Amino acid sequence: MSAASLRGQTAIVGIATAGTGAAPGRSAIELLGEAALAAIADAGLALGDVDAIFAATSTHAMPVLSVAEYLGIRPKFFDGTNIGGSSFEMHLLQAALALQAGLCDVALIAYGSNQRTNGGRLVSMSEPQWQEAPYKPRHPITAYALAASRHMHAFGTTREMLAEVAVAARGWANLNPDAFARGPLGIVDVLASRMVSDPLTVADCCLVTDGGAACVMVRAERARDARHKPAYLLGGAGAAWHRSISSMPDLTITAASESGPRAFAMAGLLPAQVDLLMLYDAFTINTILFLEDLGYCPKGEGGRFVQGGAIAPGGRLAVNTNGGGLSCVHPGMYGLFLIIEAVTQLRGAAGERQQPRCEVALCHGNGGTLSSQVTAILGSGATL
Amino acid sequence: MPASGGGTVYAITVNRTREGSYNLALVDLDEGPRMMSRIEGVESVKIGSRVQARIADLGGEPMIVFDPQGEA
Numbered sequence: 001m002s003a004a005s006l007r008g009q010t011a012i013v014g015i016a017t018a019g020t021g022a023a024p025g026r027s028a029i030e031l032l033g034e035a036a037l038a039a040i041a042d043a044g045l046a047l048g049d050v051d052a053i054f055a056a057t058s059t060h061a062m063p064v065l066s067v068a069e070y071l072g073i074r075p076k077f078f079d080g081t082n083i084g085g086s087s088f089e090m091h092l093l094q095a096a097l098a099l100q101a102g103l104c105d106v107a108l109i110a111y112g113s114n115q116r117t118n119g120g121r122l123v124s125m126s127e128p129q130w131q132e133a134p135y136k137p138r139h140p141i142t143a144y145a146l147a148a149s150r151h152m153h154a155f156g157t158t159r160e161m162l163a164e165v166a167v168a169a170r171g172w173a174n175l176n177p178d179a180f181a182r183g184p185l186g187i188v189d190v191l192a193s194r195m196v197s198d199p200l201t202v203a204d205c206c207l208v209t210d211g212g213a214a215c216v217m218v219r220a221e222r223a224r225d226a227r228h229k230p231a232y233l234l235g236g237a238g239a240a241w242h243r244s245i246s247s248m249p250d251l252t253i254t255a256a257s258e259s260g261p262r263a264f265a266m267a268g269l270l271p272a273q274v275d276l277l278m279l280y281d282a283f284t285i286n287t288i289l290f291l292e293d294l295g296y297c298p299k300g301e302g303g304r305f306v307q308g309g310a311i312a313p314g315g316r317l318a319v320n321t322n323g324g325g326l327s328c329v330h331p332g333m334y335g336l337f338l339i340i341e342a343v344t345q346l347r348g349a350a351g352e353r354q355q356p357r358c359e360v361a362l363c364h365g366n367g368g369t370l371s372s373q374v375t376a377i378l379g380s381g382a383t384l
Numbered sequence: 385m386p387a388s389g390g391g392t393v394y395a396i397t398v399n400r401t402r403e404g405s406y407n408l409a410l411v412d413l414d415e416g417p418r419m420m421s422r423i424e425g426v427e428s429v430k431i432g433s434r435v436q437a438r439i440a441d442l443g444g445e446p447m448i449v450f451d452p453q454g455e456a
Contacts, residue, residue, distance in 0.1 A: 132420045134447050137408050138399050145397035146410055153395075153431040198398040198428070246410055246420045251395055 003237075003266045008384045010096040011223035011230035014043025014216030015343045020329045021180040023210040024117045028059050029070050031212030032112025036071060039214035044227040045106060050216070052077040052104035054091035058113055058123040058332040067110055077104040083240065084126070084367020085280055088335035089374035093236040095217045105218065109339075112212035113331035121208055123332050126368070129244035138197060141205065141283070143245035143369030145197035148285040150251040152199060154300065157288065159199050161303030163190035165284035166203050166326050168312035173323025175313060175353035180209050181327040204284040206325035206334065213336040215343065220384075231343040232384060234360070235267030235377040245369040252300070255373040256293035256364060263362075263375035264295075271295040274377070275358045276345050277317065278338035280366035281324040287311070290364050291319075294375070313353070321345060321353045335365040339376070346380050359383055389437035390414040391450060398428050411435060411450055424449045 016038030019031045032055070040047055053075045055063040064078040079094045081087055088109055095107035115123040126139060137143065151157045167187055173179035185203070193201035223230035239255035239262075242248045264270065271294060279290040288302030296317065297305040311319035322328040322341040329337055342361035344350050359382050365374045396409040407428050412418050423429050424440065435450035442449070 134442055134445060135408055135420050135422055136399075136406070137420065138401075142397055142399060142408050145399075146395040146408070149397055149431060150395040195398075195400050197400065200397075244420075246418055251410075 004268065006096055006100060006236070007234050007266055007268065008232045009220055010099050010217055011220055011232045012215045012217050012339065012343050012378065013223050013226035013228065013230050014039040014045065015340050016042055016214055017337070017340055018212035020178060020211035021209050022117055023114060026114055028057055028112040028114050029066060030112070031114060031210060032057070032067060032110050032214070033070050035112065035212035035214040036067070036108055036110045039216050040108070042228065043216040045216065047071060047073060049106045050108045051075055052095065052098055052107040054079050054095055054107060054109040055111065056080055056082040056087035056333065057111060058115065058125055083372035085282065085333045085335045086238070086365025086367035086372045086374040087333065088339060089236065089363055089365035089376045090238050092217070092233055092339070092376050093238065096233050096236065099217065099219050107217040108214060109217065109336065110214040111333060111336045113333070114210045115332045116208050116210045132244055132246055140369050141197045141200060144283040144285055145200045146245055147251040147289070147370060148199050148283070151285060151288065154252055155303065157303035159191060160187055161288070161307060162199065162204055162284040163187040164306045165281065165287045165311070166190045168306065168309065168315070169281060169320055169324040169326035171312040172321050172353060173327035176323050176328060179323035179328040180207055181323070200283055206282045206330035207327070209329050209331050211329050211331035211337070213340050215336065215339055229347045229380060231346045231378045231380070233376065234269065234379045234383060235263040235265070236375065237262035237266065238372065238374040240372045242371055243368060248370060252289070254289050254293050254370050256290050256375065259373045259375040260294040260364070263377050267377040269360060269377060274360045274362045275318065276321060276342060276355055276361040277319045278342050278361060278363045279319060280334060280338060280364055281320055281326050282334070282366060284326070286366055287319065294362070294364060318355050321350065321355065338363040338365060342378050346378060385415055388414050391435050391437065393423065393429055393431050393433045393435055394418060396423065396428055396431060409450070419448070422449050424451055426452055
C-alpha cells in the first residue's frame, strides 16, 4: 500500500471562521465553537453528524475533550496532536486516514483563540527550552531572527527582500475585506518600523489577532453531495527535525524540503502545477525559506525571488492571497487559516482577490521554531 | 567531550526591549556542538566571528557566555 492511495479519497466540504481580528469579550472556545457550527452548516450537515474531532489550541491542555463537551458531541475518533501552528495540516492527514479506514464519517478540525483582546500578545503553551532559557530568548521571534541572520549571511538576503514579503502580504490584504491590517505599506515603511529582534522589525512579524476557524472533512463519495465544491486532499506530509532552534541542523534549510517533496509525490504533482501557495508566514523570513524548500527557487534565492512584487497581487506567483499571518489574521496558531483561504480560492469564492485559475492549492504549515513542517495539497474536482 | 572554549558565531540577533537590548547567538564550538549563548561586551558581532567561552553570572546563575576574539 502506498501513500498515494490517500490521494483524492477525502475532501473538505465545510469551512468557516469566527471573530477574526478583534473579538472583545469572547473566549477561545466560543470562537472555536462558532466557527465549528458555521463550518458544519456550510457543509450542509448537522452537528449530530460529526463523529470525529481534531483540535489543538494555545490554551487547552486537552482540546479534543473541551471541544466535544462544548459542542455537546460524543466523538468516536479524535486527535489532539499539537506540533504548533502546523497542527491543522497534520490533522488533515490524520482525518483522512481515519475517514478512509472507516473509523469515522464526518471529521471536524477546529481552532480558536482570543489572544489579542485577552492580553494583546502571543499566547503559547510552549515550555522554555532548558538549554536556551537562561539567555532569555524571546519566544518565538529570537529563533526566526537567528534564521534570518544566517540566511542574510549565507546568501546575501537583505532587509529590503524581507520587507518585500510584508509588502506583498499587505497588497493581498488590501483586496480582502476580512483582513485585519489594511492600508498602504511600502518597503520603506517596513524598514522604518520598530526593530524587535534584528533583522526583524515589528512589520516583519505576524499579527496578534483573535479568531476561530473550522473545517469539515468527509470521504470523497459523500463530498459529491456537498453544498459547495469539495476541496480534495491530494497530498499531505509532515517532517520534524528539531524542537529548539539551537538543535536545528542548518537554519537556512527547513524540514519543508522533506515534507514538500513527499506531499507532491502523493499528489502526483510538480511545484509548477500549483495555482496558489499558502505559506505559514509567522515572520517574513518564513515565506522566503518555504519558497526555496518547496522547490519554487534554488536554495538561497528566495529573497531575490520575491523582489519586484513577484508574490504580490499581479505578480508571477500567487502567495498568501488572504494577506497571510502578516496582514490578515494570526491568532497564535494560524495553520487552519491557510486551509480556509485555499478552499475559498478552490471554490472560486475569494471575491476581488480570486485567482482566475485555481485548481490546485498548497498549504504549508510551520510550527514551533521552524520545527514542524507539514505540507497539504488540495485540489478541485478537476484534479481527480 | 573536553571543550577548548573556542567557537565561531553561527547566527546572531539583538533583542530590543523596553528594558534594553541584548544579543543572543548560536555558537558552533570548535569540537562540533552548537549552543545558544550571548556575546558579551558588544552589541553584536559579525557571523563567522571567533569567540571564546567563559563562565559568567547571569541573573545569579553561572552560565557560559562568550567574548569576541580579535576583530569583531
